[in-house]
Amino acid sequence: MDSNPQRQKFIIPIGPQHPALKEPGHFEFTIDGEIVTYATARLGYVHRGIEKGCEDRNWIQSLYLLERICGICSHVHATAYVLGVETLAGVTVPPRAQAIRVLVAELERIHSHLLWLGVAAHEAGFDTLFMYSWRDRETVMDLLESLCGNRVNYSANVLGGVKCDVTQELSDSIRKGLDYLEERTHYYLKVVTTDETFLGRTRGVGSLTPEQVDLLGTVGPTARASGLLRDVRIDSPYAAYPEYPVQIVIDHGGDLLARFVVRLKELFESYRVIRQILETLPAGDLTVRVPRKIPEGETVSRVEAPRGELFYYIKSNGSDKPDRIKVRTPSICNWASVIVTAIGHKLADMPMILAGIDPCFSCSDRSVHIIRNTDSTSETWTWQQLRQYGIQYYQR
Amino acid sequence: MKNTIFPLIALLFFPGGAFVLLSGLAYEWVDRKLVARLQNRIGPRWFQPLADTIKSLAKEEVIPDGVHPTLFIALPIIALAAALTAALYVPMAGLAPSFSFRGDLIVTLYLLSMMTLCTGLAGANTLDRFSLVGATRTLTQLFSYEAPFLLALLGPAIVAGSWQISDITAYAREHWWLILVTQPISLVVAMIGLMGKLELPPFDAPEAETEIVSGALTEYSGRGLALFHIGKNAELVIGLTLVSAFFLGGLANPIEFLVKTLALLVVIAVLQSLFARLRIDQTVGLWWRYGAILVLVQFLILVVLKGMGIL
Amino acid sequence: MKLGAMLGNVLTSLFRKPATQKYPFEKLQAPERLRGRLVWDPSKCTGCQLCVKDCPSNAVELIVLDKAAKRFVLRYDIDRCTYCGQCVENCRFKCLEMSSEDWELASIQKQPFTVYYGHDSDVEFLLARSAESDNIAPFGD
Numbered sequence: 001m002d003s004n005p006q007r008q009k010f011i012i013p014i015g016p017q018h019p020a021l022k023e024p025g026h027f028e029f030t031i032d033g034e035i036v037t038y039a040t041a042r043l044g045y046v047h048r049g050i051e052k053g054c055e056d057r058n059w060i061q062s063l064y065l066l067e068r069i070c071g072i073c074s075h076v077h078a079t080a081y082v083l084g085v086e087t088l089a090g091v092t093v094p095p096r097a098q099a100i101r102v103l104v105a106e107l108e109r110i111h112s113h114l115l116w117l118g119v120a121a122h123e124a125g126f127d128t129l130f131m132y133s134w135r136d137r138e139t140v141m142d143l144l145e146s147l148c149g150n151r152v153n154y155s156a157n158v159l160g161g162v163k164c165d166v167t168q169e170l171s172d173s174i175r176k177g178l179d180y181l182e183e184r185t186h187y188y189l190k191v192v193t194t195d196e197t198f199l200g201r202t203r204g205v206g207s208l209t210p211e212q213v214d215l216l217g218t219v220g221p222t223a224r225a226s227g228l229l230r231d232v233r234i235d236s237p238y239a240a241y242p243e244y245p246v247q248i249v250i251d252h253g254g255d256l257l258a259r260f261v262v263r264l265k266e267l268f269e270s271y272r273v274i275r276q277i278l279e280t281l282p283a284g285d286l287t288v289r290v291p292r293k294i295p296e297g298e299t300v301s302r303v304e305a306p307r308g309e310l311f312y313y314i315k316s317n318g319s320d321k322p323d324r325i326k327v328r329t330p331s332i333c334n335w336a337s338v339i340v341t342a343i344g345h346k347l348a349d350m351p352m353i354l355a356g357i358d359p360c361f362s363c364s365d366r367s368v369h370i371i372r373n374t375d376s377t378s379e380t381w382t383w384q385q386l387r388q389y390g391i392q393y394y395q396r
Numbered sequence: 397m398k399n400t401i402f403p404l405i406a407l408l409f410f411p412g413g414a415f416v417l418l419s420g421l422a423y424e425w426v427d428r429k430l431v432a433r434l435q436n437r438i439g440p441r442w443f444q445p446l447a448d449t450i451k452s453l454a455k456e457e458v459i460p461d462g463v464h465p466t467l468f469i470a471l472p473i474i475a476l477a478a479a480l481t482a483a484l485y486v487p488m489a490g491l492a493p494s495f496s497f498r499g500d501l502i503v504t505l506y507l508l509s510m511m512t513l514c515t516g517l518a519g520a521n522t523l524d525r526f527s528l529v530g531a532t533r534t535l536t537q538l539f540s541y542e543a544p545f546l547l548a549l550l551g552p553a554i555v556a557g558s559w560q561i562s563d564i565t566a567y568a569r570e571h572w573w574l575i576l577v578t579q580p581i582s583l584v585v586a587m588i589g590l591m592g593k594l595e596l597p598p599f600d601a602p603e604a605e606t607e608i609v610s611g612a613l614t615e616y617s618g619r620g621l622a623l624f625h626i627g628k629n630a631e632l633v634i635g636l637t638l639v640s641a642f643f644l645g646g647l648a649n650p651i652e653f654l655v656k657t658l659a660l661l662v663v664i665a666v667l668q669s670l671f672a673r674l675r676i677d678q679t680v681g682l683w684w685r686y687g688a689i690l691v692l693v694q695f696l697i698l699v700v701l702k703g704m705g706i707l
Numbered sequence: 708m709k710l711g712a713m714l715g716n717v718l719t720s721l722f723r724k725p726a727t728q729k730y731p732f733e734k735l736q737a738p739e740r741l742r743g744r745l746v747w748d749p750s751k752c753t754g755c756q757l758c759v760k761d762c763p764s765n766a767v768e769l770i771v772l773d774k775a776a777k778r779f780v781l782r783y784d785i786d787r788c789t790y791c792g793q794c795v796e797n798c799r800f801k802c803l804e805m806s807s808e809d810w811e812l813a814s815i816q817k818q819p820f821t822v823y824y825g826h827d828s829d830v831e832f833l834l835a836r837s838a839e840s841d842n843i844a845p846f847g848d
Contacts, residue, residue, distance in 0.1 A: 010525065010528075011525070012525050012526070012529065012608075013525070018609065019605050019606050019609060020606040020607065031529075034529075034676065034677070057763065058760075058761070060761045060763075060793060061761060061762070061763040064763040064789060064791045064793065065763055067791075068789075121672070122606065123606045124672045124673060125597060125598065125600065125604065125606070125672050125673020126671070126672035126673070127435065127597070127669070128434070128435050128669045128670065128713055128717060129672075129713065131435040131436060131437060132435070132436065132713075132716065135436060135726045138726075142738075145738055145740075145741065146738035146740060147740070148740070149738075149740040149741055149742040149792065149805070150741070150742055150790065153789075153791075155742075155791045155792055155793075158793070158796060163792065163796060164740065187716070190712065191712045191713055194709040194712050195671075195672070195709060195710070195711070195712035195713070196709060196710050197598060197671040197672040197673075197674060197710070198671075198672040198712075200672075200674065200675070200678055201672055201673070201675065346675060346677065347529065347607060347608075348601065348604065348607055348675040348676065349675075350607065351606045351607055430721075432725075433720065433721050433725065434717045434718075434720055434721055435717075435720065436720040436723070436725055436726045437725050437726065437727055438725045438727045438729075439725075666714075666717065666718070669713075669717055670710075670711040670713060670714060670717060671710070671711065
């Protein structure tokens with residue numbers, strides 16, 4: 001945003017500690033009465049140096065580190081990474097493993113969208129919907145636990161394939177779980193689109209025109225809610241998506257209600273894809289051997305996380321440790337849309353607009369850009385400068 | 397001697413003072429437990445509100461910078477005192493009100509509003525942004541629901557021909573079915589007005605947890621917060637008593653008191669869990685559009701019925 | 708225009724059992740694939756240390772007492788482990804597995820978090836050796 005001088009209006013800080021935010025981030029809304037006139041965002045509270053940490057660990061250890069960038073979308077991070085590394089190593093993963101990867105990814109999408117539904121309802125003050133959707137989310141968490149061994153951070157991927165197989169018993173329990181969830185999703189779609197108090201909070205709020213979405217570079221369901229046909233699973237299918245294609249789900253409303261509708265309808269797509277996979281799962285091995293030292297090269301891999309397009313750049317220099325891994329998560333692209341739509345809305349809409357893009361702060365913190373308050377210059381610090389500053393700070 | 401003991405007992409133990417506070421805690425528990433069960437959860441155990449109050453009273457009270465210290469400490473006490481005083485004029489526990497004089501309906505309602513005014517003042521007293529926004533919203537909500545609520549409670553007063561609570565209650569006891577049949581709109585408006593007064597969801601914009609942390613009471617901790625909290629509970633009991641006494645046929649004895657107020661509380665709990673939070677401008681729009689019109693329609697019906705000689 | 712779209716669900720919940728699981732009085736059966744605490748069978752181990760090499764958090768360490776006689780002690784740090792299961796994947800002799808019953812691993816002291824696996828005699832030997840000479844700590848790092 002352009003650097004406006006601080007105006008002496010009323011500034012409401014939201015974060016880094018605030019009941020509206022599940023993770024720390026700092027937003028300052030300048031309000032006039034109840035209308036927001038200016039907004040800024042500041043992230044970086046959850047920067048953990050994961051990209052740097054990958055350079056010290058070998059390829060297998062980095063997989064588990066990258067998986068823990070985010071708790072809700074951990075499997076897609078792991079999938080993007082292993083797809084990239086397998087491209088560099090030049091191995092072909094057996095089709096059964098690719099299908100199981102897609103299965104877990106779609107189950108994760110279900111879990112993420114149900115979580116988001118609850119959180120967004122909580123921001124609107126609709127605690128009943130929050131409790132009910134999280135209760136139903138337990139079904140998919142239990143399914144993931146019985147399939148992969150853990151409720152979050154599933155660790156289903158290994159370099160060259162997957163770790164967990166799908167047995168007939170598991171397949172039956174997944175189908176049963178999906179039947180229950182599908183019925184509940186129909187109910188939530190009905191509630192979200194017909195309840196008058198909820199519509200009062202979401203209809204017409206946070207509208208984005210398709211031109212604005214294109215200009216701001218928004219991805220994921222936020223973009224699809226304004227009518228943009230942007231979905232990596234369809235634009236450039238990866239893993240087993242060529243065999244199990246997904247129909248795109250869009251809505252032309254552009255407001256918060258459209259985002260709710262898009263995410264809930266995507267759930268139906270996920271149910272359909274999972275059922276298809278369970279029926280026609282190809283037989284075969286689960287893994288293929290990947291060498292410990294990955295040949296030199298650089299590659300790019302894109303997958304569709306529940307929040308949008310996840311982009312990995314992986315560079316290898318022939319050794320057993322990665323040279324550089326750059327992660328570009330979807331939440332980073334969506335912040336600009338929050339700042340733009342915030343202006344002109346009321347303060348009470350702010351948490352809803354923030355929740356509408358499904359923010360994942362842990363995913364968003366990559367490099368740290370420090371802007372000094374005393375002068376208007378800004379620079380990017382190197383590791384040595386940061387360390388020096390830290391030593392001086394604590395000596396005081 | 398006798399003249400000073402009875403008022404003292406009434407003030408401190410029953411029906412004011414300890415009785416109101418303890419029944420306030422009990423009603424808060426019923427409300428929280430009901431809402432939890434409606435949301436498919438377990439809910440707190442019976443002593444939870446009591447434990448919360450004792451814990452809050454025991455904690456240190458932090459007085460932030462920039463406030464007026466006397467006002468900061470005095471406001472919760474004034475709010476609680478007003479709520480407790482209002483208890484003396486309503487038929488608590490089904491027995492006749494301890495003190496009664498002509499026009500005490502207005503005094504009771506005014507005392508109940510004192511609580512909200514004190515909350516608003518407490519919010520305006522600080523430098524904290526959240527409290528200021530919360531105070532603005534509290535006072536806005538006060539202005540918007542107070543008129544329809546008062547008018548709704550005036551419905552039975554008009555047909556009873558008196559502004560004294562004990563008279564209205566006696567009339568309601570005799571003609572309870574008449575009031576219910578001719579003034580259902582007033583009952584609905586009064587019940588929703590009670591929810592607005594107590595800042596229960598969906599009218600909890602003044603203390604919207606996800607937007608402005610805790611609204612006007614953000615800076616309060618320890619004793620001040622505990623006093624505001626039990627004041628609000630007392631207001632819950634008194635409000636329920638008033639509405640059920642006027643519209644559900646008077647409160648003749650403690651059993652009726654329990655049954656009627658709990659029935660109203662069940663309805664309020666169901667309404668609490670059904671709706672998303674309304675924005676403050678939607679609340680004001682709702683009240684000044686539908687609330688006021690409905691009450692005026694009700695008055696029209698009353699006038700017509702009175703003219704026809706039925707009432 | 709519908710007010711209270713969740714009324715049906717909300718009212719029926721009043722008469723149904725709450726969805727809350729009353730842990731610790733009620734414990735659900737954990738699925739068999741749950742990745743709980745690591746368990747090591749010393750009789751099959753050959754000391755290849757593939758598990759140690761790929762652990763993302765240095766939670767496993769193989770202390771060699773006698774390579775020829777296959778006397779090893781495995782030091783396992785419960786608090787460092789991320790329960791990823793890579794060591795189980797790597798082991799070619801199926802010595803390692805993750806227990807699905809032992810998953811309540813919280814503790815208020817530091818000591819239960821370091822576990823030594825091995826034949827009893829080997830573990831005693833290791834602990835005795837570290838106790839008598841201060842500079843050889845039982846920890847490898």
